[in-house]
Amino acid sequence: MKNKNIKILLLIIATVLLTLNLFQFNNNVSHNRFMDRLDLNLTSELDGLRVELERSSTPSILAVEQASKIAALSTYSTLGFDYGYTLETRIHDKYVQNEPFKEMDQIQALLLALLKDPANLELQQRLDLLLVK
Secondary structure: OHHHHHHHHHHHHHHHHHHHHHHHHHHHHHHHHHHHHHHHHHHHHHHHHHHHHHHOOOOOHHHHHHHHHHHHHHHHOOOOOOOHHHHHHHHHHHHHHOOOOOOHHHHHHHHHHHHHOOOOHHHHHHHHHHHHO
C-alpha cells in the first residue's frame, strides 16, 4: 500500500513538472516570435524611412513619425541598432528647420546597408555624419 502511494505521488510530481516544462517552452516560443516580429518591424520601418527620404530630400512628417517608431523599436530590438534615438533627433531637426539632406544617394545606400547589418557601428557613424551636414 505504501509503495503504491509513493508511486502515485511520484507520478503526480512528474506530471506537474512535465506540465510546467511545457508551459515554459510555450512561453519561450511566444517570446521568440514576439522578438522576431519586433525586429522585422524595425527593419521594415528603416526601409520605409529610406523610401520616404527617396521621395523628397526634405523630411516630411511621415519621415519624422517613422524615425520615432524606429527609435521606440530599437529600444527593445535584439538587432543591436542603438542609433534609433539619434536618428530620430537628426530627422526631426531637419524637419523643424525645413532643410533638405545633402548627399541623399549615400544616405539611402547607408540605410539599405543598415537593413542588412543594423548593429554595424561604422555604418551608423557614417550615416550620422551625413545627416548632420
